[in-house]
Amino acid sequence: xxxxxxxxxxxxxxxxxxxxxxxxxxxxxxxxxxxxxxxxxxxxxxxxxxxxxxxxxxxxxxxxxxxxxxxxxxxxxxxxxxxxxxxxxxxxxxxxxxxxxxxxxxxxxxxxxxxxxxxxxxxxxxxxxxxxxxxxxxxxxxxxxxxxxxxxxxxxxxxxxxxxxxxxxxxxxxxxxxxxxxxxxxxxxxxxxxxxxxxxxxxxxxxxxxxxxxxxxxxxxxxxxxxxxxxxxxxxxxxxxxxxxxxxxxxxxxxxxxxxxxxxxxxxxxxxxxxxxxxxxxxxxxxxxxxxxxxxxxxxxxxxxxxxxxxxxxxxxxxxxx
Numbered sequence: 001x002x003x004x005x006x007x008x009x010x011x012x013x014x015x016x017x018x019x020x021x022x023x024x025x026x027x028x029x030x031x032x033x034x035x036x037x038x039x040x041x042x043x044x045x046x047x048x049x050x051x052x053x054x055x056x057x058x059x060x061x062x063x064x065x066x067x068x069x070x071x072x073x074x075x076x077x078x079x080x081x082x083x084x085x086x087x088x089x090x091x092x093x094x095x096x097x098x099x100x101x102x103x104x105x106x107x108x109x110x111x112x113x114x115x116x117x118x119x120x121x122x123x124x125x126x127x128x129x130x131x132x133x134x135x136x137x138x139x140x141x142x143x144x145x146x147x148x149x150x151x152x153x154x155x156x157x158x159x160x161x162x163x164x165x166x167x168x169x170x171x172x173x174x175x176x177x178x179x180x181x182x183x184x185x186x187x188x189x190x191x192x193x194x195x196x197x198x199x200x201x202x203x204x205x206x207x208x209x210x211x212x213x214x215x216x217x218x219x220x221x222x223x224x225x226x227x228x229x230x231x232x233x234x235x236x237x238x239x240x241x242x243x244x245x246x247x248x249x250x251x252x253x254x255x256x257x258x259x260x261x262x263x264x265x266x267x268x269x270x271x272x273x274x275x276x277x278x279x280x281x282x283x284x285x286x287x288x289x290x291x292x293x294x295x296x297x298x299x300x301x302x303x304x305x306x307x308x309x310x311x312x313x314x315x316x317x318x319x320x321x322x
Contacts, residue, residue: 001245001248001249001251001252002138002141002248003138003141003142003207003209003248004251005142005248005249006141006200006203006244007032007200007201007203007204007222008200008222008229008244008247008248009145009149009200009229009244009245010148010196010197010200010203011029011196011197011200011223011225011226011227011229012225012226012227012228012229012230012233012240012243012244013149013152013196013237014070014193014194014200014226015028015193015226015227015229015235016229016240017152017156017189017193017196017235018189018190018193019169019230020156020166021165021166021168021169021185022168022169022172023077023084023186023189023193024084024085025070025073025088025194026084026085026088026092027070027073027084027087027088027089027091027092027194028193028197028223028226028227029092029095029197029219029221029222029223029224030069030088030091030096030219030220031066031070031091031095031193031197031198031201031223032066032197032200032201032220032222032223033092033095033099033213033219033220034068034069034095034099034198034201035062035063035065035197035201035202036099036198036201036205036220037099037102037103037115037201037213038061038062038065038066038198039062039202039206040107040115040118040206040212040213041061041106042054042058042122043058043118043119043122043123044106044115044116044117044118044122045106045107046058046119046122047119047121049121051120051121052121052125054119054121055121055122055124055125055206058206059202062199062201063195064195065198066195066196066197066198066201067191067192067194067195067198069091069095069194069197069198070191070192070193070194070195070197071187071190071194072087073087073088073091073190074186074187074189074191075187075190078182078183078187079183093219096218096220097217099213100215100217103115103213103215104215109212112212113215113216114212114214114215115205115213117212123139123207123208124139124140124144124203124207124208125139126138126139126140127139127140127143129143137207137208137209139208141203141206141207144199144203145200145203145241145244146241148196149237149240149241150237152196152237153236156237164185165185165188165189167180168180168182168185168186168189197223200222200226201222228271228275229244230243231275231278232246232247232274232275232278250271254266254267255267
């Protein structure tokens with residue numbers, strides 16, 4: 001569960017971070033794929049590095065690749081007002097086909113139609129977690145994801161930079177007149193979001209789990225799962241962490257349900273139903289808020305209407321008219 005939850009927590013952070021800054025990062029899949037390939041390439045080719053440095057180099061390569069892939073739609077949005085949804089979708093397809101081409105030219109296993117296995121020194125260390133969870137192949141990937149959850153929470157809620165990002169997302173015009181550099185913040189928001197997705201790709205394929213990047217014309221589903229996780233967690237980093245764990249738990253449970261003749265598509269059906277219920281809860285909350293506001297306005301209007309009536313009988317000069 002933790003292994004499956006780790007990458008979607010990272011892509012959920014990516015989408016949620018962009019949501020907080022007023023952007024819809026639907027390109028998490030392309031950023032995820034770019035980061036995964038960069039990590040695998042370093043893991044296969046840079047065997048001259050010592051084990052600890054090799055793993056860090058692969059993670060850094062994934063971060064830079066994802067940031068570069070997120071920078072493109074951010075730059076187009078900031079300087080040419082290109083809708084980030086359209087640009088991100090196009091970058092998903094470009095990333096998928098480009099990675100397939102690069103794999104075949106660099107780290108290709110022709111027999112299995114996938115990437116070559118990374119060097120043992122590039123895999124994430126277990127740090128004793130396999131002793132806490134015996135019989136599993138757990139590593140520090142989940143701890144890295146939790147570290148980024150805390151980091152993004154601090155950036156958004158405890159720093160001036162995070163305040164400026166959220167201000168640009170909620171009211172770009174007011175932020176502009178307040179002296180905030182809107183274009184820089186848009187680019188930085190997408191760069192950070194892309195870096196988070198890229199690291200998610202590295203955490204999935206540097207886990208010594210027998211998972212490899214397949215050369216297929218299929219966009220990485222982890223990016224779209226990240227959208228579900230971000231929506232379910234209300235774009236809050238802490239909520240995204242628990243939403244990712246929840247989706248990972250459902251996914252593992254769905255795989256096990258196949259032993260009882262359930263089709264694997266039941267996983268997506270359950271997740272989709274949960275997302276719809278989450279969206280409906282937001283709708284009901286909005287309707288309840290509007291209903292309360294109407295009642296408050298009506299009460300205020302009645303109070304204002306009663307005040308002049310009370311005061312008219314007490315005006316000076318009216319007592320002796322009778």
